[in-house]
Amino acid sequence: MPQLNGGGGDDLGANDEMISFKDEGEQEEKISENVSAERDLDDVKSSLVNESENNSSSSDSEQAERRPQTRPDSESYEKTRDYFSEALRRQQDGGFFKSPHYPGYPFLMIPDLSNPYLSNGSLSPSARTYLQMKWPLLDVPGSAALKDSRSPTPGHLSNKVPVVQHAHHVHPLTPLITYSNEHFSPGTPPSHLSPEILDPKTGIPRTPHPSELSPYYPLSPGAVGSIAHPLGWLMPQQGQPMYSIPPGGFRHPYPALAMNASMSSLVSSRFSPHMVTPPPHSLHQTGIPHPAIVSPAIKQEPSGDNIMFAIFCDRKSPIPPKKEEDKKPHIKKPLNAFMLYMKEMRAKVVAECTLKESAAINQILGRRWHSLSREEQAKYYELARKERQLHSQLYPGWSARDNYGKRKKRKRENKPDSKPEGKGFYTFRQPLFVLEYERKL
DNA sequence: CATCCTTTGAAGTCG
DNA sequence: CGACTTCAAAGGATG
Incomplete structure (x- = not known):
């Protein structure tokens, strides 16, 4: 469920700079309403999924009231x-x-x-x-x-x-x-x-x-x-x-x-x-892997070349089948609503500014996410819900626990608001990038 | 080369 | 049950 902003939507303001450009950024036409609607938006987020399950669209009148400018939709x-x-x-x-x-x-x-x-x-x-x-x-x-x-x-x-x-x-x-x-x-x-x-x-x-x-x-x-x-x-x-797609991925489990x-x-x-x-003979050929499956033998994100290599060199996969079988393929988590949104919008943001650092882009996207209307977000919540649904159908036994701790990610010892070494660049400069981008809009 | 950064959300663990 | 942690994506930065 979407996390609610305890402080009225200031979760974006992880640091002061973020807070400062929060108020002067893009989409000025939305800001005034966002201030009042943000909490409302947050309030309704949690109900989006369930609501969408029962009634994928909210009240038209309410939407019209909330988002008159979404008419272009x-x-x-x-x-x-x-x-x-x-x-x-x-x-x-x-x-x-x-x-x-x-x-x-x-x-x-x-x-x-x-x-x-x-x-x-x-x-x-x-x-x-x-x-x-x-x-x-x-x-x-x-x-x-x-x-x-x-x-x-x-x-x-x-x-x-x-x-x-x-x-x-x-x-x-x-x-x-x-x-x-x-x-x-x-x-x-x-x-x-x-x-x-x-x-x-x-x-x-x-x-x-x-x-x-x-x-x-x-x-x-x-x-x-x-x-x-x-x-x-x-x-x-x-x-x-x-x-x-894992290499040789069409023999996936x-x-x-x-x-x-x-x-x-x-x-x-x-x-x-x-x-x-399917025709039985096609099963071995097109034992179609859900794209969430990632072989542990390769890096999580194979390049397109790797993918095509995997595709076209299925039988020539350098990975011995037995070894492949031994290793449980990595099934990724389904993307949540925001991740889906990021995937869709990242390139646009990148194209609109010179930024390429994902951390900065993500900050912008995070802000944009909050500026989305209820129905716009609902679209992604619904998408994410289906994503999870299909994922669960495809991998009935899969649990997020399977990937838990697999990244051996070094735990952040510092609190988010503290400034651990190595974070300085992002902590101090990234918001300026973002701010610059926001001003351009 | 592995990890960090950064975002939100889902789901996990832990007390 | 609430708080906290991890992982999803992305790619430049960093050590």
């Missing part, structure tokens, strides 16, 4: 609905299932796990996107998959989970960006955040060339086309998947049967049974 929502329509149309046309131009990026058209509808009856944007992005590397079993990119329904495309293929010449993101960051970035978003590829010089959206679609996942020789990360908008930095069982409960009747039941 309706615009973006309209666009979102356009995406929906397009996605639905293509789905009905079978476009997603044909011509897997991006065979490595099936979209998981798993409907909302619990509450896909907003109060107005519309499908929750996050509900639709959530699972599309869940397994960004799903179904990239090997080069064969790529070579078989023309197959309408390739056998390797395991149907353990609903898999949606992109039509030719359709940007994998375009029809399926269901909730965008438009309301966060009214201006021209960075190309890596945008569902469209923007010309770096003109900023004009253009049709991405396949070779441009995936700067994150270099293809192995012989691979056909590049793969655009369906979560590129959400994880624009490295194009890393929500969860990393995640039991396909368990996945079938669990996923089937997530799959609505919208999906034909053939999508759910």
Whole structure:
């Protein structure tokens, strides 16, 4: 549950500098309301999840009262609905299932796990996107998959989970960006955040060339086309998947049967049974790991190259299978709402300023997080809730305890407000960076 | 090269 | 049960 700010939302002010720029920063149009609404916001945070489970949207009148300036959301929502329509149309046309131009990026058209509808009856944007992005590397079993990119329904495309293929010449993101960051970035978003590829010089959206679609996942020789990360908008930095893929990761311990069982409960009747039941022969190829699985044999965050190496060199994995089996793969924690928000917004903040230090970026994002409206935050809480839900379904036995203490993180001996050596840089300079950035906005 | 920094939230441990 | 700790992401800084 969201932690409440005991002091009326001053948790951001871990130090005095933070407090000082808290009042003069970005989004001035929100500040006045934030002062009064922040506590309210905090108060309601704790109820967001449960509330969203029962009624994914809060009172319209209340929202209108609280956030009159969030009206642009309706615009973006309209666009979102356009995406929906397009996605639905293509789905009905079978476009997603044909011509897997991006065979490595099936979209998981798993409907909302619990509450896909907003109060107005519309499908929750996050509900639709959530699972599309869940397994960004799903179904990239090997080069064969790529070579078989023309197959309408390739056998390797395991149907353990609903898999949606992109039509030719359709940007994998375009029809399926269901909730965008438009309301966060009214201006021209960075190309890596945008569902469209923007010309770096003109900023004009253009049709991405396949070779441009995936700067994150270099293809192995012989691979056909590049793969655009369906979560590129959400994880624009490295194009890393929500969860990393272990080397040889498609032999991961995640039991396909368990996945079938669990996923089937997530799959609505919208999906034909053939999508759910995978051909047995594909199991070993596409024993699709949830991206949360990270082999202990590698660093937690493999580069895109490593990922692709893992993908394309599955059988040539340098890690002996037995050794791999011995070591329990590292299953990451599901991301919480703020982490999801950070993933989505980080690149935008980075693009808007020269800062690259994550600590500074995170400070900005933390402030922005607090400036979000209730419904904006609710979107991420809902997303995080589904994240946890799916995670628990995928890894029934997993517990956060499994990762507890694994980092051998050196415990901070100092209190947060004290100034341990080595923290000086951040303690004194980072807020200035942030302040500078805030002033620019 | 491992860890720190920094953020919020979830979930763990501990008294 | 409340307080505290750890880990999720990120990447530059630091030792």
